[in-house]
Amino acid sequence: MAKKDNISMSVIRRLPRYYRFLSDLKDKGIERISSKELSKKIGITASQIRQDLNCFGEFGQQGYGYSIEHLHNEISNILGISTINPTILIGAGNLGRAIATHISFNSIGFELKGIFEKNKDFVGKTIQNVPIYYIDSLEEFCKNNKITVAILCIPREATSEIAKTLYSLGIRNYWNFSHYDLSVKYEDVIVENVHLNDSLMTLCYRISNNFIID
Amino acid sequence: MAKKDNISMSVIRRLPRYYRFLSDLKDKGIERISSKELSKKIGITASQIRQDLNCFGEFGQQGYGYSIEHLHNEISNILGISTINPTILIGAGNLGRAIATHISFNSIGFELKGIFEKNKDFVGKTIQNVPIYYIDSLEEFCKNNKITVAILCIPREATSEIAKTLYSLGIRNYWNFSHYDLSVKYEDVIVENVHLNDSLMTLCYRISNNFIID
DNA sequence: ATAATGTTGTTAAAAATTTAACACAATTTA
DNA sequence: TAAATTGTGTTAAATTTTTAACAACATTAT
Numbered sequence: 001m002a003k004k005d006n007i008s009m010s011v012i013r014r015l016p017r018y019y020r021f022l023s024d025l026k027d028k029g030i031e032r033i034s035s036k037e038l039s040k041k042i043g044i045t046a047s048q049i050r051q052d053l054n055c056f057g058e059f060g061q062q063g064y065g066y067s068i069e070h071l072h073n074e075i076s077n078i079l080g081i082s083t084i085n086p087t088i089l090i091g092a093g094n095l096g097r098a099i100a101t102h103i104s105f106n107s108i109g110f111e112l113k114g115i116f117e118k119n120k121d122f123v124g125k126t127i128q129n130v131p132i133y134y135i136d137s138l139e140e141f142c143k144n145n146k147i148t149v150a151i152l153c154i155p156r157e158a159t160s161e162i163a164k165t166l167y168s169l170g171i172r173n174y175w176n177f178s179h180y181d182l183s184v185k186y187e188d189v190i191v192e193n194v195h196l197n198d199s200l201m202t203l204c205y206r207i208s209n210n211f212i213i214d
Numbered sequence: 215m216a217k218k219d220n221i222s223m224s225v226i227r228r229l230p231r232y233y234r235f236l237s238d239l240k241d242k243g244i245e246r247i248s249s250k251e252l253s254k255k256i257g258i259t260a261s262q263i264r265q266d267l268n269c270f271g272e273f274g275q276q277g278y279g280y281s282i283e284h285l286h287n288e289i290s291n292i293l294g295i296s297t298i299n300p301t302i303l304i305g306a307g308n309l310g311r312a313i314a315t316h317i318s319f320n321s322i323g324f325e326l327k328g329i330f331e332k333n334k335d336f337v338g339k340t341i342q343n344v345p346i347y348y349i350d351s352l353e354e355f356c357k358n359n360k361i362t363v364a365i366l367c368i369p370r371e372a373t374s375e376i377a378k379t380l381y382s383l384g385i386r387n388y389w390n391f392s393h394y395d396l397s398v399k400y401e402d403v404i405v406e407n408v409h410l411n412d413s414l415m416t417l418c419y420r421i422s423n424n425f426i427i428d
Numbered sequence: 429a430t431a432a433t434g435t436t437g438t439t440a441a442a443a444a445t446t447t448a449a450c451a452c453a454a455t456t457t458a
Numbered sequence: 459t460a461a462a463t464t465g466t467g468t469t470a471a472a473t474t475t476t477t478a479a480c481a482a483c484a485t486t487a488t
Contacts, residue, residue, distance in 0.1 A: 009427070010445065012419055016412035020393065034465060043398050046465090047447055054467060062466045063454035079415050080422030098312035103410060109418035149421070173421050175414060179234065184257050190426055192417035194410065196317060198230035200389060201293050203406035204323035205226055207363070207387050208294030212404055213223070224475065248435060260435095261477055268437060276436040277484035433486075438479100445474065456463070 004055040011052050015079055017042060018049070022072040034065035081109035085173070087149040088142065090162055092117035092132050095177055096153035100127040113145050142169045149173040156180050218269040225266050229293055231256060232263070236286040248279035295323035299387070301363040302356065304376055306331035306346050309391060310367035314341040327359050356383045363387040370394050 021042050025033060039046035053059055053071075056078050060066045076082065087110045089096055096115065105112045117123060118135040125132050133141060141147070150166050152159060152174060159180035166174075167186055174191045176182055183191045205211065235256050239247060253260040267273055267285075270292050274280045290296065301324045303310055310329065319326045331337060332349040339346050347355060355361070364380050366373060366388060373394035380388075381400055388405045390396055396405045419425065 007423075007425075008444075012425070013412075013416055015419065016409070016415040019415065020409075020412070036465075041398070043395070045447065047449095048445090050466065051446080051468090058467070060466050061454065062452075063456080063464050065465065079419045081415065081418050083422060085418070085421060094312040094315040098308040099410070101308040103414060105414075108411065108415050109422075110414070149417075173417065175417055181257070184255070188426065190417070190420050190424075192413055192420070194408070194413055195230070195234075196313070196408065197322065198227075198234070199406055199408055200317065200319075200324070201230040201233065201295060201322050202226055203363075203387065203389055203404070204295050204299070205229065205293045206404050206406070207299060208297060208323075209221075210404075211221075211226070212402065222474075250435080259477065261479095262475090264436070265438090265476080272437065274436050275484070276482070277434050277486085279435065429488100431486105431488080434484085436481105436483080438481090440480100441476105441478070443474100443476070445472100447470105447472070449470075450468090451466105452468105453466080454464085456461100458459100458461075 007055050011055055014044065014048075014052055015075055017044070018052070019072070019075045019079065022068055022075065025068050026072055030068055032065050032067055035060070037065075079109070081107070083109060084111045085109055085149045086145055086147050087112050087151060088138075088145075088147050089115045089130075089151040089153060090117075090135075090138075091153035091155075091158075092119070092122045092127070093153060096151075097127055099151060099153060099177070100130060110149060112151075113147065114141055116141075138165065139169060142166075142171065147171060149175070151175045152178045152180075152182075154178055160185075221269050225269055228258065228262075228266055229289055231258070232266075233286070233289045233293065236282055236289065239282050240286055244282055246279050246281055249274070251279075293323070295321070297323060298325045299323055299363045300359055300361050301326050301365060302352075302359075302361050303329045303344075303365040303367060304331075304349075304352075305367035305369075305372075306333070306336045306341070307367060310365075311341055313365060313367060313391070314344060324363060326365075327361065328355055330355075352379065353383060356380075356385065361385060363389070365389045366392045366394075366396075368392055374399075 021038065035046040035049045038049055057074065059071050059074050087105065089100055089112060092115050100112065100115060112130050115127060115130055115132045116135050116138050117132055120134060122132050123134045148171060150171050154162060156179040159178040163182055172189050174182055174189065176191050176193045179197070182189060235252065249260040249263045252263055271288065273285050273288050301319065303314055303326060306329050314326065314329060326344050329341060329344055329346045330349050330352050331346055334348060336346050337348045362385060364385050368376060370393040373392040377396055386403050388396055388403065390405050390407045393411065396403060
């Protein structure tokens, strides 16, 4: 069957999970694993693991299983995390600073080149060696640095205008922490939303209804 | 048909989204909306909106649509966000501080009663009036305050041990930002994971493959 | 009042996703 | 070396989720 051409979002969302567990196993020096064993560790059906992986190629070997090192590399390639996407982050508030500090961008396909903030108190400082600039220099910076990805850590009210600017600069890829729904407004845009509030509300529902499953 | 008893996770994950948009409309002073109009705003099929809501009751009126105020209240009840769950947050690093600052717990069913940290530099301070305690006082505090929810903002290595303690204290509800997979280890636990890394890796895939849709 | 329109709740169909089954091949064991 | 075991890739079945269709009723317009 070789490769599939229409990969579903459900499959894609499981890839980082596989990658994470494989990184672990690799660190532990383990060389091979079967879909069955992996299933037990990850909590995803062996059948589904095999089916997911077979969307991209034939990485296993009958009677042996998967070479962890090899599979790890393959998934890395599939995710495209060795191509570096020049990225900026907007908003050096608590959340923005946490993201800038907490995420190791370089190891997963991004290079954080600048942080932009309207509060001048922060301007001139750096986080993890990434400089914080005043928001006015956004346009020039994006052009000069060929920015393709923006991380939005700004309040909802501010997002509409910033998004307009970024869109006009040709930026089409967003990691969005604001409550503003970008993809409703712009059609040809790739947005990965992180709605922390929604996530917590979901937890609230599940607590109220003793809804376990994961 | 009245109510359904087996609500699927897909439905639950859409509820906060409805709630968010309804809050907006309410703030704007709009009184009624049809599933069709709502569909256009949210980007979810009218059919699906109606089907989702009908899992919980009949909130609309033929020829009229939904009363925004009423529907807003109903969803609030469904989510259970007026029952307050006593909560603690573990880890006052960048991420923990961001969460403590950024989320308005009280409006969505939680009360953040304490923050715990092993770095003594932070102990004694407060964030949004919530005190930061030394990690040693965790057990006593949880018992005294009848804590039912824990937010985990600690590194992966630390999570295993902390989780063990929390579990032994009877805490079964977690909002988990650590890379540690709780639900694989403990069966009877409600975990809402926020894997920021996974989210960003998914974005990376989508950028590499120009995978738009949202 | 009556007709025309709008919009729900609900049932049925379609599409997508997950799980199971198994032929076949490589590995391991005897 | 042969037999038994392991475990993949793949196809088929089952399940879940989404979308479409429409009868029934309320609202609005004439």
